[in-house]
Amino acid sequence: MDAVCSDLLAEVRTFRQRYPDVRYVDLISLDIPGHFYGKRYPIDMLEKVAAGSALKLPQNCVLLGTQGGLFKIGDYCFNDGDPDAPRRLVPGTLKLVGWEKQALGQMLITSSGTEQPIVFEPREVLAQVLERLGRKGIFPVVAFELEFYLFDRQMQDGLPQFPRDPLTGDADDQPNMHIERLSRFSAVLDDMVETARAQGIDATVITAELGPGQFEINFGHLDDGLRAADWAALFCRSTRGVALKHDYRASFMAKPYLHHPGSGMHVHVSLYDEAGNNLLATDGQRTLRHAVAGCLEVLPHCMPIFAPNHNAMRRLSGTVNVATRASWGFEDRDACLRVPESDDRNLRIEHRLSGADANPYLVLAAILVGLEQGLQAGREPIASLNEDRNSGIDFPLEMLEAVQSMQSHAPLREGLGAEFVDVYCENKRQDHLAFMQEISAREYRWFL
Incomplete structure (x- = not known):
């Protein structure tokens, strides 16, 4: 296990010890209009992702319109088979969600830094400029x-x-x-x-x-x-x-x-x-x-x-x-x-x-x-x-x-x-x- 996975796994385990009632974590990323999309993961599955298991979401989630619909943009969305793209957890962002009725966590994810970054993902665009x-x-x-x-x-x-x-x-x-x-x-x-x-x-x-x-x-x-x-x-x-x-x-x-x-x-x-x-x-x-x-x-x-x-x-x-x-x-x-x-x-x-x-x-x-x-x-x-x-x-x-x-x-x-x-x-x-x-x-x- 590399150092990044080791640190992520430690982050998840520390969070679980501190918040034992949390059963799910929202893995979220910002799309082009500035809305969060993602998946709600059971926290035990999050440990597996932190340890190196694959985390994938549809690439075209990034392309959603303001109302959540998809537009035909070149070959994206309708002529590309709607492929998955790898994401990774952003270290240091696993936090308790304090405004929901149920105990819940959230953590940022991104394609930036993966083997196949999405060139039009907003966070990746900024990462390349920096x-x-x-x-x-x-x-x-x-x-x-x-x-x-x-x-x-x-x-x-x-x-x-x-x-x-x-x-x-x-x-x-x-x-x-x-x-x-x-x-x-x-x-x-x-x-x-x-x-x-x-x-x-x-x-x-x-x-x-x-x-x-x-x-x-x-x-x-x-x-x-x-x-x-x-x-x-x-x-x-x-x-x-x-x-x-x-x-x-x-x-x-x-x-x-x-x-x-x-x-x-x-x-x-x-x-x-x-x-x-x-x-x-x-x-x-x-x-x-x-x-x-x-x-x-x-x-x-x-x-x-x-x-x-x-x-x-x-x-x-x-x-x-x-x-x-x-x-x-x-x-x-x-x-x-x-x-x-x-x-x-x-x-x-x-x-x-x-x-x-x-x-x-x-x-x-x-x-x-x-x-x-x-x-x-x-x-x-x-x-x-x-x-x-x-x-x-x-x-x-x-x-x-x-x-x-x-x-x-x-x-x-x-x-x-x-x-x-x-x-x-x-x-x-x-x-x-x-x-x-x-x-x-x-x-x-x-x-x-």
Whole structure:
């Protein structure tokens, strides 16, 4: 038995000793739209997998649409016989699920690192980008921030309702950032944070955001980009579960209310060399400017990743602190790329464009490709918003146009992998077309 299997087996046995009532473990992985799929394994069978037994799931699970259906994408799904593909357990991710009624565990799985990795699996895409950067002596440090909304558990006519204030029983319908909202909703928020920490997630700062029932959670900085993205994905899963336990709904939908702020995924990234020096701070921050230029050049071609659905595009409509063009600035929250004030050791870029429902693995992969190409090209960026409030580069705000722009962009195809880009773009194209196959009540009112 090799060292990896030995460590995994020890992890499973330690978990069983600590939680003897757990009989099943959910083995989960994120698909292209950002949903978890997987299998529920008896825990004794999990020991066999940890010891080296084969773990396989259909390859095409990764290609599921937002509603779970399969689309014909090249020869995938309908002309390939729906083959299985090997997966492996991700060490260190076996944790107790604290929001289900029954005792249950969960553990991440991935094709990354197997003999036949799935080139369009989101975690594998990020793993390949990180590996390439490592070979170049570039090592990212990453921290995610996620905004989300709480809703009342009961929908009304299919529409979300403001959450009830536990103190007054009234709807929390006043947009504000008051600290008292954290106290009033402390029971559910504290449970969300503690549950996240039980998953191994370093959940730190909580903020009451501007929207009614809207909050933000920050995570600690990590020198492991895969783990940072794991944290973001797992937090979404646990937060939805905890909310239901407290009789709320939690959603990372990018724009749930037309007239209130949307929810974003902000990603802080700094780059270091093998000696621990911050690359962005070198040469009087000239490297920072090159990295910014690369991100801005790639950004318009990454919109299907940063805004992965029709609703996410709605968020980019000029509301507070959301950019409508690719831009950058120092301490400027209207910019896509904000450079927070910091010393040279902690100099970083905050990427603020993505919706909260974007796939964290792919968002980080796309950001890193932009940084990588910027360092390689060595070009100066456009003027910052501090210099010119009208500075910016247009990006597509309609999905079919965005998909075409992404699929035809050669540097992105090289950075993320041509096969992934083709598969991802076709998935988004067909998902969008499927979404549009419904006539709304407004269409009848306007055009009948």
